[in-house]
Structures are given as C-alpha cells and as structure tokens.
Amino acid sequence: MDAIETEGLKRRYAQGFEAVRDVSFSVREGEIFALLGTNGAGKTSTVELLEGLARPSAGTVRVLGFDPLADRAVVRPRTGVMLQEGGFPSELTAAETARMWAGCTTEALPVGEVLERVGLSGRRADVRVKQLSGGERRRLDLALALMGRPEVLFLDEPTTGMDPEGRRATWELVRTLRDEGTTVLLTTHYLEEAEQLADRLAIMRAGRIVTSGTPEQVVAARPSTIRFTLPRGVGHERLPLSVPAAVDGQRVEIRTRDLQGALTTLLLWAREQAVALEGLQARAASLEEAFLEIARETEDTDGADGPGSADGGPGAPAGAAHEDAGEMDRDENKVGTV
Numbered sequence: 001m002d003a004i005e006t007e008g009l010k011r012r013y014a015q016g017f018e019a020v021r022d023v024s025f026s027v028r029e030g031e032i033f034a035l036l037g038t039n040g041a042g043k044t045s046t047v048e049l050l051e052g053l054a055r056p057s058a059g060t061v062r063v064l065g066f067d068p069l070a071d072r073a074v075v076r077p078r079t080g081v082m083l084q085e086g087g088f089p090s091e092l093t094a095a096e097t098a099r100m101w102a103g104c105t106t107e108a109l110p111v112g113e114v115l116e117r118v119g120l121s122g123r124r125a126d127v128r129v130k131q132l133s134g135g136e137r138r139r140l141d142l143a144l145a146l147m148g149r150p151e152v153l154f155l156d157e158p159t160t161g162m163d164p165e166g167r168r169a170t171w172e173l174v175r176t177l178r179d180e181g182t183t184v185l186l187t188t189h190y191l192e193e194a195e196q197l198a199d200r201l202a203i204m205r206a207g208r209i210v211t212s213g214t215p216e217q218v219v220a221a222r223p224s225t226i227r228f229t230l231p232r233g234v235g236h237e238r239l240p241l242s243v244p245a246a247v248d249g250q251r252v253e254i255r256t257r258d259l260q261g262a263l264t265t266l267l268l269w270a271r272e273q274a275v276a277l278e279g280l281q282a283r284a285a286s287l288e289e290a291f292l293e294i295a296r297e298t299e300d301t302d303g304a305d306g307p308g309s310a311d312g313g314p315g316a317p318a319g320a321a322h323e324d325a326g327e328m329d330r331d332e333n334k335v336g337t338v
C-alpha cells in the first residue's frame with residue numbers, strides 16, 4: 001500500500017473556480033515527494049485535500065489507506081502538518097508553544113528533544129514567538145509537526161524565510177526523518193530543495209500535473225546544452241552536426257538529447273580541422289531549466305486558461321496530464337537562443 005494515493009482529484013472553490021483538475025499521484029512509504037508549480041498552480045489546494053482540511057469536489061484521497069476527512073480520527077494522529085502560516089499566539093515563547101502543542105498531542109515526543117532537532121533549543125527556546133525571525137518561526141512550525149511522531153509529514157514550503165544554513169539543516173532533518181521511515185510530501189518554490197530532497201516529484205500548472213518522475217527523469221527528458229565560440233574565419237556552416245545550432249556571431253549554442261554523441265562528433269571535427277572551440281561548455285539541463293521550460297510550454301498550450309480565470313476554462317489537453325517524464329519526447333534537439 002502507498003502512504004498517499006490520489007485518483008482523479010478535483011477541487012472547485014465556491015465561486016466556481018477549479019483549482020485542482022483531475023490530479024492523480026501516489027507517494028510510497030518512506031519516500032520524499034515534492035509538489036512543484038508556479039504561484040497559483042494548485043499545490044496548497046491539493047495538499048489541503050490530503051490533510052483532510054477540505055473535501056474534494058471529485059476523486060479520492062487515501063492517506064495510510066484511509067480517507068483523511070471521513071476517517072480524520074484515525075489519520076490525524078498519524079500525520080504531521082506544517083502549514084504555510086503557523087498562526088501561534090505571539091506572546092508565548094517557542095518552548096511554551098511547543099509544550100502547549102505537546103499537551104494536545106497523544107504520545108508527544110519530549111519538547112526539548114523536538115526543539116533540539118529543529119535547532120531551537122537553548123536560549124532561542126525562551127524567545128517569544130513574535131520576536132522569532134521568519135525562519136525560526138518555520139522551524140517552530142516544523143517542531144510542532146514532528147511532535148506526534150508522524151508516519152506521514154506534510155510540509156508546505158517548509159524553508160521559506162530560512163537562511164541558507166537553516167535551510168540546509170532542515171534538509172538534513174527531513175532526510176533523516178525519511179531514513180527513519182517517515183513519508184514526506186512537500187511543496188516548494190526552491191528547485192534546489194526539490195533536487196536535494198525529492199525521491200520523486202510532480203510539477204503542477206493550472207491545477208494539473210504536467211510532468212512527474214524522479215528529478216533525474218524530469219531533467220533527462222530535457223535537452224543538454226553545448227556552448228562554444230568559433231575562431232574568426234571559421235563559419236558555423238562548417239560544423240559537422242546534423243543538429244541545427246543557434247548562432248550569434250561566432251558564438252554557438254547547441255541543444256541536444258544525445259550529449260555524448262554530439263560532443264564526440266564536435267571534438268573529433270575540431271581536432272581534424274585544428275579548430276579551437278573557445279569557452280567550450282557542455283552540461284545537462286538543471287531542474288530549474290526543466291521547470292521553466294515546462295512552465296513555458298504548458299503556458300503556450302493552456303492559452304488564456306490562467307489560474308485566476310473565474311470559470312476555470314478548458315485546461316491543458318488531456319494528454320498533458322500525468323505525463324511520465326521518462327516518456328516525454330518533446331523538443332528533440334531543439335535549438336535555443338544564444
């Protein structure tokens with residue numbers, strides 16, 4: 001059994017706007033799964049359905065095999081939730097807040113241990129919530145989510161406002177929790193965070209999942225880039241590649257799915273012709289590039305169907321939903337701009 005399973009999930013708000021449109025995915029036990037997407041893509045609207053905070057308009061959700069809304073009494077004690085806004089009483093200290101929360105939690109972990117895990121022990125524990133920094137407040141949120149020894153942890157943008165050190169410490173903690181068997185579903189705007197943490201991820205846009213897979217699969221489906229500058233007097237038409245290249249003066253950019261093949265051809269040609277390829281760079285796409293490209297592509301295919309549209313609009317074509325990154329075959333050897 002998967003820890004989280006969703007099938008044909010929809011969420012329509014009161015005004016008729018459909019923020020979640022036919023979303024299906026599953027998260028395995030002990031896996032970190034990241035939900036990515038541009039602002040308003042529908043991540044929080046989806047996660048709230050998983051947390052049992054709202055009822056789907058259509059489709060099913062199962063968390064640990066139960067309906068998180070109908071079986072709330074069973075599911076809630078086994079899950080930890082870190083919302084985007086904690087909303088604690090601002091006059092209490094971090095330790096008081098944690099103790100209050102522990103009092104409402106069955107089999108709570110010792111407060112000191114939890115605060116220690118999130119890096120809020122010692123003097124910081126005695127600081128009032130209103131005087132904590134934004135990043136420290138996120139850590140307190142995380143501490144409360146961990147208090148009940150959750151089997152499934154929902155983290156909505158967990159490291160927003162944290163400094164780089166706090167972010168890294170949180171990543172380390174999330175990895176440790178995963179290694180201890182906790183299933184983690186997180187939303188994030190930090191693509192590096194998804195790259196660092198996620199075993200698998202899904203990218204949402206306009207209420208739909210437009211691609212999913214391991215970070216490696218999502219990235220591998222995008223073309224790699226080779227860049228270099230040709231010496232004066234060597235025209236780009238002499239290049240040996242069947243792949244067209246984007247050219248700006250002597251600067252060349254080639255985008256290819258066969259990085260090794262294209263590079264071998266290029267280097268053999270350069271040696272034979274005694275041509276120096278100045279500033280030669282070859283690299284696979286990053287998750288950020290893949291994300292931006294996917295967001296752009298789907299924007300094109302979505303037309304005017306923006307997330308803010310009142311009637312929900314027609315959405316992306318059905319074929320775009322739940323596409324497995326491993327099977328994507330778009331932009332073969334697409335030429336980029338220099």
Ligand SMILES: Nc1ncnc2c1ncn2[C@@H]1O[C@H](COP(=O)(O)OP(=O)(O)OP(=O)(O)O)[C@@H](O)[C@H]1O
Pocket residue numbers: 013014015017019037038039040041042043044045046307308
């Ligand atoms: N209560 C509501 N009533 C009507 N529309 C809503 C409501 N909550 C959210 N929406 C809309 O649903 C869409 C999805 O919002 P959601 O918060 O799920 O997106 P998100 O992907 O989490 O965005 P962000 O990255 O900005 O947090 C947005 O267009 C938003 O304006």
